[in-house]
Amino acid sequence: MPALRVPRREAEPVKRRLKRLNLYDGKRRPKREGDFVLLPVVEDERIHSLGYEVLSLELPLRPERQIYRNLESVLAERLTPEELKHIRRYDVIGDIAVVQIPPELEGRTAEIVWGLRKVHPFIKVVAKKGFHEGAFRIREYSIVWGEKRLETVHRENGVGVKVDLSKAFFNPRMKGERYRLAQLVKDGERILIPFAGVLPYALVIARYKKVRITAVELNKEAYELGLENIELNRKRLRGEIEFIYGDVFKVLPELPTYDRVISPTPKGIDALALTLNKAERWLHYYDFVGEDKIVDLRRRITGECALQGKDCEVRVKKVSEFKPHVFKVCADVRILG
Ligand SMILES: C[S@@+](CC[C@H](N)C(=O)[O-])C[C@H]1O[C@@H](n2cnc3c(N)ncnc32)[C@H](O)[C@@H]1O
Structure with missing residues (x-):
């Protein structure tokens, strides 16, 4: 049976892509092989055009109850x-x-x-x-x-996240986004995360990278869960997290600037000028926009960069469909100078 030989760090995103393409064979288990992972795939022409070596081998079958x-x-x-x-x-x-x-x-x-x-x-x-x-x-x-x-501990990207759905926001579908950002971050960065919730972004990034993160949250119950989450994951984290309880619009003006700002902005709140002002090299700004308004968001960001005297490159990517024709998007803003 075929398997793809994929470098370990790429295994998770490749697995997700294979599942999306219906090429992943959930009946068999993947296997670690040094710095590579062998991912089970189904017999299909397309597996040969994914850019990875295709091997033929017997990966072990999952027990019946684990078959997806x-x-x-x-x-x-x-x-x-x-x-x-x-x-x-x-x-x-x-x-x-x-x-x-x-x-x-x-x-x-x-x-x-x-x-x-x-x-x-x-x-x-x-x-x-x-x-x-x-x-x-x-x-x-x-x-x-x-x-x-409605309280539980959710596992994703190598961390445990304690959540209470009756008290604080949490969206498991942003797992891929958190992983993407953790891959973009470099060791040594100073990162600001306003609207931090129970800290899923901060935990995943600090799990993988040796960084210093400052996070801000106004919901007291989310803040307290976030503090518990730092303790829960303490041994797994390479980076450090400082968590501030307060209103982003009052706290941020008192903070210094950071290499990178990640703003999981709540729907209906405009924090663009404030968060861009705190970013030295990168801003990842989440927003909700109609499909036909993505160009306007890009223009608004470019305009705000000009106002702040920043030379920026802006890429807007769709993250998920919020409702028909309205998307949650992430603007990756690179500040060149
Ligand atoms: C869309 S949720 C994102 C939470 C978290 N980053 C996540 O992805 O799970 C937005 C968060 O911002 C918080 N929030 C809303 N207004 C705020 C404000 N003015 N200052 C600080 N946090 C705020 C909410 O309590 C909520 O936890």
């Missing part, structure tokens, strides 16, 4: 094809599955819970998600099955 099966295929036993069309993407955060149950499936909650438990036997809670509320971006949840809690 998606929710739709499991629920096909119990829901009609029409009902299956309404199944939405869901998240597993630690041992909590977070689902959306559209009105068409309200009466089928028990089957959805059954399906989720089959696909993820370790989950202890199934929670139905509502909308993000207020400046702290906390969602409304109702627990539809399991233990009555």
Whole structure:
């Protein structure tokens, strides 16, 4: 059976790409081989054009219970094809599955819970998600099955992140973004992270790089979880994290400038001028924009750079689809001088 021989540091993004392309063979386990990882792939022409060596070897099969099966295929036993069309993407955060149950499936909650438990036997809670509320971006949840809690420890990118979904914002879908930024950062950098939440960006970057991070958060409960997270990961972190409780708009003017600023800006808040002002070499600025407004965001950033006397290169990339035709984007702003 075929496997791709991929350098270890590239293994995670390549694996994600293979999954997106339906080329990853989830029935077999990957294997470490020195500085490389052998990733199991399916027989398909496309595996030869990915730029990695393709080997033919027997990677061990996963035990049956670990074989990846998606929710739709499991629920096909119990829901009609029409009902299956309404199944939405869901998240597993630690041992909590977070689902959306559209009105068409309200009466089928028990089957959805059954399906989720089959696909993820370790989950202890199934929670139905509502909308993000207020400046702290906390969602409304109702627990539809399991233990009555929304607190858990989520693992991603080699760190543990304690979250309480009823008290603080956390988005597991930004795992790839956090990994991307951690790869861009160089040892020795001083980094500022406003709107830091329970510290997922800070932890992942400090896990991989020997840096000094200053993070700022206004939600007291997120701040306290963040402090716990620093302790929880202390032994794994190469970098240092200083965490400030306070309002970004009051705290940042008192802080010095940094090599890099990462702003996971809450929706509806404009912190562009403030965060750019604190950045010496890089600003990564997250925002929510309509597909046809991406050019305007780029122009706005270039304009702000000119106002601040900075020579900037701006690249805007789509990170995720927030709603049809509206994207969460990240503007990577490189400050040349
Ligand atoms: C979109 S969330 C991002 C959180 C975190 N970076 C993450 O990715 O999980 C924005 C965060 O900014 C915080 N926040 C909102 N307004 C703030 C302000 N004026 N000063 C500091 N933090 C603020 C919210 O409490 C929330 O945790």
